[in-house]
Amino acid sequence: MYGRKVKLRFLFIILILTTLILSVFLVLKSLEENVVYFQSPSEIKELSELDKKKIRVGGMVKKRSIFITSNEVKFIITDFKNEINVTYSGAIPNLFEEGKGVVAEGFLKDRNFFSATKILAKHDENYMPPEVEEALGNK
Amino acid sequence: MLLSVIGHYSLILGLCLSLLIIFLSIKNFKNSEYLNTKILFSSFFQLILVSLSFLCLVFSFVFSDFSNETVFNNSHTTKPLFYKISGTWGNHEGSLLLWLLVLTLFIFLFLIKTKKQPVKYKILTLLFQQIIIIGFFIFLIQTSNPFNYLYPIPDEGLGLNPILQDPALAIHPPILYLGYVGSSIIFSSALAATCLNMISKKWASHIKKWVLISWVFLTLGIMLGSIWAYYELGWGGFWFWDPVENVSLMPWLALTTLLHCILVLEKKQILTSWVIILSISTFTLSMCGTFLVRSGILNSVHTFANDPGRGLFILVFLFSLILISLFVFFFFHKSTQNELNNFSWLSKETSIIINNWFMMYFLSVVLIGTVYPIFLDVLSSQKISVGPPFYHKLIVPFLIPFLLAMAIGPKLKWVKSNLDDKFSMILLLIISVLISFFILKIFEANFLINTILISSATYLFFITFRDFFIRKFNNIAQNIAHFGFSLLILSILFNSLFSSEIITNLKIGETFDDSKTKIFFKSIKQKEEKNFKSIVANFNIENSKGIIETLSPELRIYNQPNIVTSEADIKTTMMSDKFIVINVVQNQDYFNIRYQVKPFMLWIWLSVLLISFGGLLSLFKKNYE
Numbered sequence: 001m002y003g004r005k006v007k008l009r010f011l012f013i014i015l016i017l018t019t020l021i022l023s024v025f026l027v028l029k030s031l032e033e034n035v036v037y038f039q040s041p042s043e044i045k046e047l048s049e050l051d052k053k054k055i056r057v058g059g060m061v062k063k064r065s066i067f068i069t070s071n072e073v074k075f076i077i078t079d080f081k082n083e084i085n086v087t088y089s090g091a092i093p094n095l096f097e098e099g100k101g102v103v104a105e106g107f108l109k110d111r112n113f114f115s116a117t118k119i120l121a122k123h124d125e126n127y128m129p130p131e132v133e134e135a136l137g138n139k
Numbered sequence: 140m141l142l143s144v145i146g147h148y149s150l151i152l153g154l155c156l157s158l159l160i161i162f163l164s165i166k167n168f169k170n171s172e173y174l175n176t177k178i179l180f181s182s183f184f185q186l187i188l189v190s191l192s193f194l195c196l197v198f199s200f201v202f203s204d205f206s207n208e209t210v211f212n213n214s215h216t217t218k219p220l221f222y223k224i225s226g227t228w229g230n231h232e233g234s235l236l237l238w239l240l241v242l243t244l245f246i247f248l249f250l251i252k253t254k255k256q257p258v259k260y261k262i263l264t265l266l267f268q269q270i271i272i273i274g275f276f277i278f279l280i281q282t283s284n285p286f287n288y289l290y291p292i293p294d295e296g297l298g299l300n301p302i303l304q305d306p307a308l309a310i311h312p313p314i315l316y317l318g319y320v321g322s323s324i325i326f327s328s329a330l331a332a333t334c335l336n337m338i339s340k341k342w343a344s345h346i347k348k349w350v351l352i353s354w355v356f357l358t359l360g361i362m363l364g365s366i367w368a369y370y371e372l373g374w375g376g377f378w379f380w381d382p383v384e385n386v387s388l389m390p391w392l393a394l395t396t397l398l399h400c401i402l403v404l405e406k407k408q409i410l411t412s413w414v415i416i417l418s419i420s421t422f423t424l425s426m427c428g429t430f431l432v433r434s435g436i437l438n439s440v441h442t443f444a445n446d447p448g449r450g451l452f453i454l455v456f457l458f459s460l461i462l463i464s465l466f467v468f469f470f471f472h473k474s475t476q477n478e479l480n481n482f483s484w485l486s487k488e489t490s491i492i493i494n495n496w497f498m499m500y501f502l503s504v505v506l507i508g509t510v511y512p513i514f515l516d517v518l519s520s521q522k523i524s525v526g527p528p529f530y531h532k533l534i535v536p537f538l539i540p541f542l543l544a545m546a547i548g549p550k551l552k553w554v555k556s557n558l559d560d561k562f563s564m565i566l567l568l569i570i571s572v573l574i575s576f577f578i579l580k581i582f583e584a585n586f587l588i589n590t591i592l593i594s595s596a597t598y599l600f601f602i603t604f605r606d607f608f609i610r611k612f613n614n615i616a617q618n619i620a621h622f623g624f625s626l627l628i629l630s631i632l633f634n635s636l637f638s639s640e641i642i643t644n645l646k647i648g649e650t651f652d653d654s655k656t657k658i659f660f661k662s663i664k665q666k667e668e669k670n671f672k673s674i675v676a677n678f679n680i681e682n683s684k685g686i687i688e689t690l691s692p693e694l695r696i697y698n699q700p701n702i703v704t705s706e707a708d709i710k711t712t713m714m715s716d717k718f719i720v721i722n723v724v725q726n727q728d729y730f731n732i733r734y735q736v737k738p739f740m741l742w743i744w745l746s747v748l749l750i751s752f753g754g755l756l757s758l759f760k761k762n763y764e
Contacts, residue, residue: 023500027507027533034529035512038522056524068729070644090642091375092722092731094703 036105041082050108057084057114058103066098077102077114088116140288143207146195147286153188153243154276156181157269164262164269171258178265179250185272186243193240196285197227205296208287209233215298215699217670225309226299231449232285234312238429239275241313241320242268249324249349256345263331264324270463271323274456282449298699301671307367315360315387319425321353322390322418325397329418330464334471338415343405348758350401354394355754361387362747370707375640375718375735377743380527385509386428392502393421396495398754403488406553410492415472419464426457431509490548497541504533536588542595542628545621546602549614564602571597582637593632599625616760620753626746630739638737644729651732657681658734671697676721676730690719716740 038056039047057077065076073088086104096102096119106116160181167175196209200223205211213230214223227233246268253261279285302308325346332342364387369377378384397417400410430453508525515521547564575593579586603622607615641658643651651658661677674694681687693706707720715738722731 019496019500023503027504030529030532031507031511031525034526034532035523036526038524054526056522066724066727068644068724068727068731070649070729073644073724073731091720091733092724094705094722096722097725 038103040079041077041084042079044084044108044114045082045111047111050110052107054105054107054117056103056105056120057086057116058101059083061096061098061100061102063098077104084114085112086114086116088119090116090118093119140204140206142195142199142202142204143286143288146192146199147284149188149192149195150276150280150284150286153185153192154273154280156185156188157273157276160185161266161269164266168259168262168266171262174250174258174261178262182243182247182250182265186247189236189240189243193227193236196233196236197224200224200227203296205294206289206292207285208289209285211289211293211296213299214296215670216295217699218299218304219669221306221309222299222304226303228312229299229303229308232279232283234316235275235279235283236285237313237316238320239272239279241316242272242275242323245320245324246272246327249328253345256342257335257337260328260331260335260337263334264328267327267330267463268323271327271460274460278449278452278456282452295699298670298697300700301695301697301702301704302371305367305371307363308371311360311363311367314356314363318353318355318357318360318394319390319428321349321356322394322422322425324349325353325418326422326464329415330467333415333467336471336473338404338411338472340405340408343401343414347398347401347405350394350398351754351758354391354398355751355758357387357391357394358747358751358754361391362744362751366744369740370709370718371704375720375733375737377740380508380525380530382509383432385505386424386431389502389505389509390421390424390428392498392505393417393424396498396502397421399491400495403491407488409488412468412472413495415468419461419468423457423461423464426453426460430454430457431513485551487548487551487553490544490551494541494544494548497537497544500537501534504530535592538628539591539595542599542625545624546595546599549606549617549621550602563605567601567605568594568598571595571601589632589636593629596625596628596632600629616753616757618753619756620750623746623749623753626742626749630742630746633739634737634743638735640736641732641734643732645732646728646730655683656734658732660730660732670699671695674723678719678732678734680717680719680734688717690717692719692721694721694723711741713741714738 036054036056037051038058041057041059044057059077059079062076062078062083065074067074071089073092075086075088076083077086078084086106088104088106103120104114104116105118105120106114108114160178163175163178163181167178196207198204199207199210200214201220203210203214203216203223205214209230209232213226213233218226228237246265249268250261250265328346328349329338332338332346361384364384365377368374368379368384397414400414400417403410404414430450508529512523512525515523550564572590572594575590575597578593579590599621603618603625606618607622641651641653641656643658645651645658645660647660647663649660657680659679659681661679663677664675666673666675672695674696675691676693678690678692679687680690688710690708690710692708695704695706696702697704703723705720705722707718709719710717715736718733718735718737720733722733723729724731
């Protein structure tokens with residue numbers, strides 16, 4: 001009925017389509033699972049329910065709020081309207097300082113406590129992560 | 140002052156020359172028996188002008204001429220000479236000037252090195268390349284002039300960001316740019332060849348050299364950046380799926396795919412459209428890289444200066460280039476009819492095409508992961524980030540068929556073939572499965588997917604290793620590159636499986652002890668250097684076997700700009716790296732300590748070197764197979 005060439009081409013197109021659909025599906029699914037949202041302390045205060053997923057919190061490290069023990073660092077992130085307590089046990093980046101911008105990644109324990117798994121390093125003394133700038137911009 | 144004037148005007152003259160070259164080449168194109176020597180001469184002169192401009196900037200940095208805004212922003216008198224020079228391309232303006240320099244250098248080399256191709260083709264390539272060059276000239280002069288004046292002249296500059304003051308990062312941009320910009324030649328000549336309908340075996344073997352050159356440089360450039368991130372950023376790893384890393388990986392994936400397609404095209408007149416699309420996308424992705432890194436859209440370590448005007452310019456420029464190339468592709472390209480004739484499932488070209496699909500899949504995963512957050516931000520101003528789990532989940536499982544196809548593919552012949560030594564290949568497969576099973580059993584890291592992954596990587600390792608003896612020097616370049624790739628995957632796998640990490644806070648004199656490792660914080664010493672103060676800490680680290688090792692990481696407090704950086708101390712051996720980095724938080728007695736044991740780190744770098752060596756070898760080899 002059809003030539004060998006047409007059949008082959010037909011098979012080829014079907015193969016490509018299935019692969020495409022499959023990979024798009026995989027990518028979207030994985031994206032949904034692994035995306036990390038950024039929130040400011042004020043946004044967290046307004047949350048109706050707590051997310052179990054990993055999030056990022058950004059703002060300023062409150063002055064005189066850093067407290068270090070042998071296995072933990074505690075500090076407060078503020079956006080000058082609301083603040084949130086952070087506990088963290090991990091490597092501290094160079095530019096983590098009081099009164100400077102910070103982004104912490106981790107999980108919310110409740111609306112006031114955040115357990116960080118990572119603090120992001122920024123490598124310029126004048127640099128402010130755009131998210132933090134925006135979070136502070138609403139003050 | 141004088142240097143800035145010379146530099147600035149040579150840039151403007153260079154732009155004028157571009158217009159002249161375009162005018163000359165259009166005239167030459169109409170009666171094209173031979174290449175007009177005026178064209179050659181003007182593009183040589185253009186190269187000289189851009190080099191002159193670049194040298195002016197270098198010397199402004201060397202002499203700390205702070206009347207120049209770029210120098211003021213990025214240099215300081217106390218900086219060592221080496222970093223004054225490397226500071227030239229450590230900033231936005233200088234690095235773009237370097238782009239331009241490499242662009243003009245490559246087109247000149249292309250003109251004198253290409254002898255056997257038709258004159259029309261050379262002229263057309265030059266024309267397309269000049270469009271890109273003009274774009275960069277205007278971009279430099281308009282939005283990011285490296286020779287802006289400052290008045291009154293400041294006494295002292297702001298200094299180069301200390302994390303950029305590093306030997307690996309000093310040579311990382313030039314090498315990476317050689318790779319990026321090399322793809323511009325591929326782009327221009329692919330378009331030229333499409334216009335003249337001469338995408339053929341002959342063209343493939345001519346352009347292959349350029350593909351190889353940019354591929355080798357791109358590979359090395361990415362590796363240097365990765366080495367730098369490993370020891371300078373103190374994140375304790377070599378790849379973080381940071382957007383900036385991703386944008387360099389994307390052109391690499393496209394270029395690697397192109398490299399393999401060119402080989403197919405060289406043998407058989409197939410995949411012509413595919414080769415053109417890949418050539419276009421490689422360069423577009425390189426441009427995207429520059430755009431995303433330099434426009435400040437990406438939230439990353441490289442974004443120091445943000446200027447939306449620049450971003451807009453590159454975006455418009457990029458889209459016009461894409462439009463031009465799409466226009467050329469759809470109007471001039473006639474696909475050859477015999478594409479699917481004598482096509483067999485078990486042949487070298489099939490396996491290359493299959494691997495192409497995987498590469499394209501990897502590329503789209505990286506692309507989506509990098510671009511999706513930007514889109515979401517623009518559309519709904521929701522800030523998100525896509526972390527490593529996303530990439531690992533989507534890429535790692537597909538490495539298995541990818542590696543297997545890589546092992547079997549080169550064994551097949553062109554057109555149609557049967558596997559010759561089925562027996563020994565199956566035997567090797569069984570051996571690799573057993574070996575990886577036992578390795579994972581011994582180290583108690585038994586995961587199904589890891590076993591399969593390591594098996595397929597070991598399989599590729601054995602097959603390519605065996606080929607060194609069986610095939611002797613037949614196609615040794617490909618063999619070395621594939622062997623290097625198997626080593627790379629193996630080292631990365633073992634590295635990620637068997638790395639261990641301790642993070643703790645210690646005061647001086649304290650000891651951390653978790654029964655396997657003892658970390659004793661012995662002392663600190665202060666030193667005063669020319670442009671920074673340093674605190675060197677001494678640690679004694681005792682492992683479970685009682686072997687004590689001393690490591691001395693360092694903290695540097697730079698005076699201009701006032702930044703603290705951590706210098707990791709790394710003890711490298713063949714089998715593993717011991718990595719320690721410290722940090723201090725202001726007004727606190729505690730030091731933050733991160734200690735890692737990372738197996739096979741050295742092998743990751745070595746295998747990448749091996750891969751690029753394979754590419755280099757193939758460049759110097761006259762006849763393939």
